[in-house]
Amino acid sequence: MxxxxxxxxxALATKEQHGYEIMQYVQTISHSTxxxxxxxxxxxxxxxxxxxxxxxxxxxxxxxxxxxxxYKLTAKGRKALGAELxxxxxxxxxxxxxxxxxTV
Amino acid sequence: MNKKIYTVLLLLYxxxxxxxxxxxxxxxxxxAYAEAKSKGVLATFxxxxxxxxxxxxxxxxxxxxxxxxxxxxxxxxxxxxxxKVILAxxxxxxxxxxxxxxxxxxxxxxxxxxxSGVGVLLAFSLIVFVPMIVSATISYxxxxxxxxxFKNRHTA
Numbered sequence: 038m039x040x041x042x043x044x045x046x047x048a049l050a051t052k053e054q055h056g057y058e059i060m061q062y063v064q065t066i067s068h069s070t071x072x073x074x075x076x077x078x079x080x081x082x083x084x085x086x087x088x089x090x091x092x093x094x095x096x097x098x099x100x101x102x103x104x105x106x107x108y109k110l111t112a113k114g115r116k117a118l119g120a121e122l123x124x125x126x127x128x129x130x131x132x133x134x135x136x137x138x139x140t141v
Numbered sequence: 142m143n144k145k146i147y148t149v150l151l152l153l154y155x156x157x158x159x160x161x162x163x164x165x166x167x168x169x170x171x172x173a174y175a176e177a178k179s180k181g182v183l184a185t186f187x188x189x190x191x192x193x194x195x196x197x198x199x200x201x202x203x204x205x206x207x208x209x210x211x212x213x214x215x216x217x218x219x220x221x222x223x224x225k226v227i228l229a230x231x232x233x234x235x236x237x238x239x240x241x242x243x244x245x246x247x248x249x250x251x252x253x254x255x256x257s258g259v260g261v262l263l264a265f266s267l268i269v270f271v272p273m274i275v276s277a278t279i280s281y282x283x284x285x286x287x288x289x290x291f292k293n294r295h296t297a
Contacts, residue, residue: 060173072189074197076154076166076193076196079197106165
């Protein structure tokens with residue numbers, strides 16, 4: 038799974054969010070290592086929607102009186118996120134990886 | 142003005158993508174623009190927006206092309222069947238003959254550079270393979286057309 042999609046799933050695992058919120062959240066949690074523009078954001082959202090990992094959570098009116106479409110994580114998406122994070126966890130538990138992390 | 146520029150950038154994306162996400166992308170752009178303006182980092186913002194479009198739009202175009210190709214390959218009309226293949230093979234032979242003769246005839250009117258070895262082999266391959274591929278393709282498309290006509294008559 039591409040890094041951007043993983044971060045989007047993490048963002049949506051916390052709460053339902055709209056596009057710009059996701060973009061800001063991803064930038065914050067990745068310490069600006071993953072910066073999404075509208076193009077890359079919606080390319081990733083499209084793939085996640087098509088794979089059934091996320092779903093449309095409807096439109097809501099914001100404080101600026103504009104309607105924004107929200108996205109939510111699906112059960113399939115939560116499962117996929119869990120699998121990805123478990124794989125990362127298993128990788129981090131490897132002695133070789135621990136050794137590398139000590140030196141960087 | 143900024144919205145107009147982004148509208149032009151949105152044209153880089155496939156139409157289906159614009160219909161599905163265009164409004165949302167514009168909304169995200171507007172939000173990001175307002176934030177960049179308030180922070181006074183518009184130059185960086187535009188550089189990021191342009192690079193974002195330049196990276197993601199061709200990727201979307203490629204994905205669309207891939208999807209279209211898959212749809213085309215799975216199209217019932219072009220799906221290979223024994224009758225279509227036989228019909229296409231039968232049609233290929235005379236068509237190949239005509240095309241090769243035409244190709245040879247045409248080549249006689251062209252200048253003949255002195256080639257030997259690999260050059261001759263390449264020229265021969267060109268005379269054989271190009272008409273072969275063209276005639277096989279035309280025959281197959283015609284066979285699919287004939288099969289479709291017969292199928293329609295049968296079901297009508």
